[in-house]
Amino acid sequence: MRFLILSDIHANWEALSAVLHDAATRRYHAVLCLGDIVGYGPNPNEVVSWIRTHADVVIRGNHDKACSGVATSESFNSVAQCSSRWTREELHEDHLQWLLNLARGPVLVEDFDLVHGAPDDEDRYMFHEHEAETGLRYVTEQLTFFGHTHVQGGFIGEPYRRHFEVSRLNVLPNQMSIVPERTYLLNPGAVGQPRDGDPRAAYCIYDSTMRIVEFCRVTYDIRTVQEKILERQLPQELAFRLASGD
Ligand code: ZN
Numbered sequence: 001m002r003f004l005i006l007s008d009i010h011a012n013w014e015a016l017s018a019v020l021h022d023a024a025t026r027r028y029h030a031v032l033c034l035g036d037i038v039g040y041g042p043n044p045n046e047v048v049s050w051i052r053t054h055a056d057v058v059i060r061g062n063h064d065k066a067c068s069g070v071a072t073s074e075s076f077n078s079v080a081q082c083s084s085r086w087t088r089e090e091l092h093e094d095h096l097q098w099l100l101n102l103a104r105g106p107v108l109v110e111d112f113d114l115v116h117g118a119p120d121d122e123d124r125y126m127f128h129e130h131e132a133e134t135g136l137r138y139v140t141e142q143l144t145f146f147g148h149t150h151v152q153g154g155f156i157g158e159p160y161r162r163h164f165e166v167s168r169l170n171v172l173p174n175q176m177s178i179v180p181e182r183t184y185l186l187n188p189g190a191v192g193q194p195r196d197g198d199p200r201a202a203y204c205i206y207d208s209t210m211r212i213v214e215f216c217r218v219t220y221d222i223r224t225v226q227e228k229i230l231e232r233q234l235p236q237e238l239a240f241r242l243a244s245g246d
Helices: 013-024 044-054 062-068 078-090 093-100 129-136 222-231 236-244
Strands: 002-006 030-033 107-109 112-114 143-145 153-160 163-168 175-177 183-187 201-207 212-218
Touching: 002 013, 013 044, 013 201, 013 212, 013 222, 030 044, 044 078, 044 093, 062 078, 062 093, 078 236, 129 153, 129 163, 129 183, 222 236
Parallel strands: 002 030, 112 143, 143 183
Antiparallel strands: 002 201, 107 112, 153 163, 153 183, 175 212, 201 212
């Protein structure tokens, strides 16, 4: 089975469209979404509508919670709060209801897990090895996909006595095999707002039969998204950061 894994789309329709076009050439059977479907971007209704229709498994992200009212946006900075308010007003009522009822991770698919932030806390970031090490203590499966940091890559843990020796995937191989006796926390990267220095939309394909993960990047029409962000009077920082990818 080949899975298209999407995270942090953030209402960026142009990035999602480019990813779908690119992914079609690689073939997949099911779509998995790791949350943060909305927030920041200018097309929340279009993106939610596509995910509702096409995604097979979806878990919620912190922005989905804030925009739908499951959680407050108190912990957000002013830019995120502003986009969260705008998104809430913009979203159709039935899309809001759907976001409100999204599952919390971890959610098991075949023999791997999906989480938004970390295995132990859906809102916790795993940027660094020590944060991944904590997460690895809670995993029950060999492979977990996560999002939230908007950084493509992730971590590999090798069990050592009572803890894990954790290494980060710094230089990404395009294709990576899942090998026995290691535990993986892998991030497909952000479709709609990459923050790893590469502004191209990020996603991955996981082939669960071959046990191979393919990390992919694709260019998209950033300028059109920037224009929409400014037209809708969302904070201009949201437009600028798409071009820098950080
Ligand atoms: Zn996000």
